[in-house]
Amino acid sequence: MTTELTPTIASQLALGVYEINSGDQRRLTAFLANKVFAKSSSDKTTLNAATGGRLLKASEDGFGLCSKGAGTHKNDLFLIFRGTTTANKKADFVTDARIGIERSSAGLPVHIGFNHTFNSMLNDIRSFIAGANISGSVHCIGHSLGGAVASLAADWISRNTSHCVKLYTFGAPRVGTEWFTKSTTSSLGHANMHRVYHRTDPVPMVALYPFMQAPHSQAGHFIYSSQPLTSGAAHRMTNYIKSVSSKTWLQLSGMSDQPYNLETAIQSWLKSKSPVNVYSSDFWRWVDSALIYVIKKVTMTTIVGLQSTFIGIFTLADKIAYILAKGIDLAENVSIWVEHLMRRLMQALNMKVAATKKELTAQLIKQVLIRIRDKAGRDASNALKKL
Amino acid sequence: MFAKRSTENFVIFSPLEGTLVQNGRPLVDTKIIRRLSWNGNEEGLIHEFTTDKNGYFKLPIYEEALSLGILNQFVGKADLEINTGSENIYLWTSSKFFPEIFTETNGQITDLVCDINAEEIAVPMGPTSILTRCRWKNMPK
Numbered sequence: 142m143t144t145e146l147t148p149t150i151a152s153q154l155a156l157g158v159y160e161i162n163s164g165d166q167r168r169l170t171a172f173l174a175n176k177v178f179a180k181s182s183s184d185k186t187t188l189n190a191a192t193g194g195r196l197l198k199a200s201e202d203g204f205g206l207c208s209k210g211a212g213t214h215k216n217d218l219f220l221i222f223r224g225t226t227t228a229n230k231k232a233d234f235v236t237d238a239r240i241g242i243e244r245s246s247a248g249l250p251v252h253i254g255f256n257h258t259f260n261s262m263l264n265d266i267r268s269f270i271a272g273a274n275i276s277g278s279v280h281c282i283g284h285s286l287g288g289a290v291a292s293l294a295a296d297w298i299s300r301n302t303s304h305c306v307k308l309y310t311f312g313a314p315r316v317g318t319e320w321f322t323k324s325t326t327s328s329l330g331h332a333n334m335h336r337v338y339h340r341t342d343p344v345p346m347v348a349l350y351p352f353m354q355a356p357h358s359q360a361g362h363f364i365y366s367s368q369p370l371t372s373g374a375a376h377r378m379t380n381y382i383k384s385v386s387s388k389t390w391l392q393l394s395g396m397s398d399q400p401y402n403l404e405t406a407i408q409s410w411l412k413s414k415s416p417v418n419v420y421s422s423d424f425w426r427w428v429d430s431a432l433i434y435v436i437k438k439v440t441m442t443t444i445v446g447l448q449s450t451f452i453g454i455f456t457l458a459d460k461i462a463y464i465l466a467k468g469i470d471l472a473e474n475v476s477i478w479v480e481h482l483m484r485r486l487m488q489a490l491n492m493k494v495a496a497t498k499k500e501l502t503a504q505l506i507k508q509v510l511i512r513i514r515d516k517a518g519r520d521a522s523n524a525l526k527k528l
Numbered sequence: 529m530f531a532k533r534s535t536e537n538f539v540i541f542s543p544l545e546g547t548l549v550q551n552g553r554p555l556v557d558t559k560i561i562r563r564l565s566w567n568g569n570e571e572g573l574i575h576e577f578t579t580d581k582n583g584y585f586k587l588p589i590y591e592e593a594l595s596l597g598i599l600n601q602f603v604g605k606a607d608l609e610i611n612t613g614s615e616n617i618y619l620w621t622s623s624k625f626f627p628e629i630f631t632e633t634n635g636q637i638t639d640l641v642c643d644i645n646a647e648e649i650a651v652p653m654g655p656t657s658i659l660t661r662c663r664w665k666n667m668p669k
Contacts, residue, residue, distance in 0.1 A: 153654050153655045154655070156601070156625050156654075156655040157623075157625075157654075157655030157656040159601045159603050159625065160603050160605065160623040160625075160655075160656055162603075165605075167607070167618070167621045167659060168605065168621065168623060168656070170650070170659060171621060171622075171623065171650060171656050171657045171658065171659050172656045172657070174650030174652070174656075174657040174659075175652070175656075175657065176652070223601075224599065224601055225597075225599040225600055225601070284601070285599060285601075286599070344599070373534075373597075376599070377601065377602075378601050378625070379601075379602075379625055379626050382654075382655070
């Protein structure tokens with residue numbers, strides 16, 4: 142029998158884990174006093190992640206914990222990861238910014254920084270699970286960066302153990318490419334993946350394509366906001382707690398999002414001549430959908446292999462620019478969409494919009510992609526710097 | 529996409545008043561040490577307060593204007609201790625995740641009595657618990 146956490150409990154655990162830091166034993170005790178956790182200290186361990194860039198600030202810090210459950214969760218295991226704090230001299234920001242793609246232990250293309258952080262905890266996770274002797278579910282929980290690491294942990298556990306894995310993320314950034322999102326959705330089962338995000342939270346919108354959100358082709362638990370603009374407040378775990386309080390997962394599934402994946406809606410957005418607002422959450426969702434739409438249109442017509450293209454020594458901006466530049470040279474029914482996309486992006490950047498296809502060189506396309514990436518991440522400590 | 533950092537007022541510690549006792553008898557002129565820390569000030573601050581002739585103490589609010597990046601979750605930490613001469617005794621350990629007043633205790637608490645010989649218990653407060661030797665009216669179980 143599987144026991145699912147309520148949104149309230151999952152969100153409280155995702156928030157409470159933030160107090161665990163810098164070897165503060167009393168706060169670890171306070172957090173683990175929660176009734177969902179087993180009481181014996183041998184049933185718990187903290188995970189120390191090597192956060193920070195490989196070549197930059199390396200830092201050891203408390204990052205998450207494993208615990209056996211108690212009560213209705215006595216046969217379960219909890220893995221809870223925290224997001225970013227300033228407690229470790231901002232090294233976590235470096236982790237957030239290390240955007241590039243490498244293969245996960247399952248061979249899937251994922252974010253280098255998140256993968257590195259997860260791998261640094263993998264031995265502890267592996268040995269804890271092996272010694273835990275549980276028959277129930279494994280609950281992987283996290284907010285923000287912690288949600289990204291929880292996603293990788295859930296993926297690994299679902300592939301390497303026979304346990305039912307349940308994933309609960311709040312405002313998590315994107316972890317991998319479409320190949321990863323499809324594969325992890327299949328491995329965990331979309332019913333076991335609870336992705337909660339506010340409409341105006343900017344973090345789940347990054348990194349831009351080719352990174353995508355899991356579960357694949359599912360909206361997740363979208364929380365509507367009447368505010369049109371992205372805001373830092375929408376990312377706060379404290380606000381997620383308020384949004385999900387006393388609700389069921391079913392109640393959180395009822396909201397329908399904009400038709401970002403609908404071909405005709407994407408085409409309308411691309412063709413529109415109305416001004417764009419780069420501070421609007423809608424804008425970034427449309428940019429992402431449009432990038433996916435146009436790149437797929439180009440790659441379906443050429444021999445460019447899409448997924449494998451994103452792994453290698455060139456930057457993602459180089460690779461996407463290469464694909465789009467190829468598209469410019471294709472037939473009108475494809476090249477027109479590349480033109481529309483570049484026009485919308487240049488408009489958002491207040492750049493002089495290219496008048497002809499000839500002006501859209503690979504170099505210019507790359508420049509636009511880099512500028513749009515920088516615009517997306519400017520105030521998040523270069524969160525998208527390695528695109 | 530990411531809004532600029534703005535400065536926001538955070539209550540690091542909400543006001544707390546009560547009586548300090550030992551086996552039910554007031555501890556007079558006893559020093560209570562308050563240690564506070566939060567994002568960006570991990571070393572923290574130390575304040576000292578003294579109980580009156582009835583063992584009564586009143587710890588004031590402490591606030592900071594903080595400019596946290598959107599990826600940083602606010603955590604304010606508070607520890608209350610007394611030193612008996614031979615040992616340090618923790619009266620209270622709490623964490624605070626919301627900027628507003630009284631959010632670490634889910635509302636203002638009243639009739640607070642802290643007995644240094646009482647068993648330390650964990651009082652559930654949603655995301656975490658308060659570790660304390662104090663008891664108060666309508667204390668969650």
